[in-house]
Amino acid sequence: MSRILLSAMLLAATALPVMAESVNVAVAANFTAVAEELAAKFEAESGHEVELSFGATGQLYTQITQAAPYGVFLAADTERPEKAIAEGLAVDGSFFVYAQGRLALYGEGVDADNGKAALKGDFAKIAIADPEAAPYGQAAVETLEALGLWETLEPKLVQGESISQTLQFIESGNAELGFVAASQVLGKDVWIVPAELHQPIEQGAVLLKAGEGNAAAEGLLQFLRSDAAVAVIEGAGYSVP
Amino acid sequence: MSELYSPILLTLMLALCVTLILLPLATPIAWWLAQGRGRGREVVGAVVTLPLVLPPTVLGFYLLLALGPFGPGGALASLWGARTLAFSFTGLVIGSIIASLPFMVQPLRNAFAAIESEVLETADTLGASRWQRFRRVVLPLARPGYLVGAIMTFAHTMGEFGVVLMIGGNIPGQTKVLSIAIYDFVERLEWERAHVLAGGMVVFGFVVIWSSLVLGRDRERSEN
Numbered sequence: 153m154s155r156i157l158l159s160a161m162l163l164a165a166t167a168l169p170v171m172a173e174s175v176n177v178a179v180a181a182n183f184t185a186v187a188e189e190l191a192a193k194f195e196a197e198s199g200h201e202v203e204l205s206f207g208a209t210g211q212l213y214t215q216i217t218q219a220a221p222y223g224v225f226l227a228a229d230t231e232r233p234e235k236a237i238a239e240g241l242a243v244d245g246s247f248f249v250y251a252q253g254r255l256a257l258y259g260e261g262v263d264a265d266n267g268k269a270a271l272k273g274d275f276a277k278i279a280i281a282d283p284e285a286a287p288y289g290q291a292a293v294e295t296l297e298a299l300g301l302w303e304t305l306e307p308k309l310v311q312g313e314s315i316s317q318t319l320q321f322i323e324s325g326n327a328e329l330g331f332v333a334a335s336q337v338l339g340k341d342v343w344i345v346p347a348e349l350h351q352p353i354e355q356g357a358v359l360l361k362a363g364e365g366n367a368a369a370e371g372l373l374q375f376l377r378s379d380a381a382v383a384v385i386e387g388a389g390y391s392v393p
Numbered sequence: 394m395s396e397l398y399s400p401i402l403l404t405l406m407l408a409l410c411v412t413l414i415l416l417p418l419a420t421p422i423a424w425w426l427a428q429g430r431g432r433g434r435e436v437v438g439a440v441v442t443l444p445l446v447l448p449p450t451v452l453g454f455y456l457l458l459a460l461g462p463f464g465p466g467g468a469l470a471s472l473w474g475a476r477t478l479a480f481s482f483t484g485l486v487i488g489s490i491i492a493s494l495p496f497m498v499q500p501l502r503n504a505f506a507a508i509e510s511e512v513l514e515t516a517d518t519l520g521a522s523r524w525q526r527f528r529r530v531v532l533p534l535a536r537p538g539y540l541v542g543a544i545m546t547f548a549h550t551m552g553e554f555g556v557v558l559m560i561g562g563n564i565p566g567q568t569k570v571l572s573i574a575i576y577d578f579v580e581r582l583e584w585e586r587a588h589v590l591a592g593g594m595v596v597f598g599f600v601v602i603w604s605s606l607v608l609g610r611d612r613e614r615s616e617n
Contacts, residue, residue, distance in 0.1 A: 210579075214579055214580065276476050276477075282563060324457050326461045326480065327480075
């Protein structure tokens, strides 16, 4: 028994040339499921420990400005990670786009090719994420404007604080339709909004000052760019530039 | 500027509606809990107090389902051709009534419990009807309780966040109340506006608590 334990420990020691460290990661709500999968993979591969905190990008950024102990910031936009660097909260040169989101229209009677018809149909409420705080909400507004439906649909809008809450409003039936992230509704009947109808939804990652020199934080960011991670991210309904 | 005024007005309206509805609604509940006979008072007392200890997210979650098209709220909304009571002022009133119920019931219950049975019996002996007895005896004696209940209900509704966040849908002028507006300003890094509203709420909260304490002190004096 002790021999097995000893050899296991030796194995673990050879597999882990670095000391196992842990990192707190602030993750945009839309990336929840993917981040959990990636974190598990990274933990298994590296032996480091990853603690994920999910929230709206704006709220997470606010926490970061107030010295929240996050080592890595996986945002839903590029604005706030860049701002974090500009304000000296994140490490220069650590910024990169880890995923590009796709906007999807989801709800009653929506399928892959009737999105525009559904938007012109008869419904009481359409849910979007708060366009001021959530890039997916901004993209939804741009899409409605591009389709010339903004004036007609604005009175029917309800806003979720985040993309997760937007989905709640649709799932609970309180809103018939809504714009969410394609990654949230994988395998469901949705209309993927053509990319030319809105600005690209680029999600930026950045190494925060609290994560500088932390092997877990730096390793995680490196792992995010690996082929294995890119495959997971693409499999979850995002594209990787 | 309307970004600041609209949530303030809406929140004041909501707090006023909830307070005015809860005054008559909580009275029989509190009376029965304080003076009633019969079984089940502990159970009802516990149910009425639940919103004090439950996370607002629990109430918000159940309300989102109950107000929606598959719940009783949706059935009610269909009377005027709507599908859901979520995302509406009516929905916020319903949610806030539930969330603020203990803040009205508790002070009333205490006030009613303090009324001695001799006083009530005297009124009966003098031939007062139940309504007369309530209006001329109970109400004046319980007045401080009503004041504290109304103030606490109003204040608690002003500060309600979790329930509203989950059922409101953030519609300006309809469901975008103060607490949500503050949350949004913070999220958008518009901290100056957040400061205006947040600071105002701190002052308001202090005044409310201070005035309740003064009322309570006056009541003690009048009793001794």
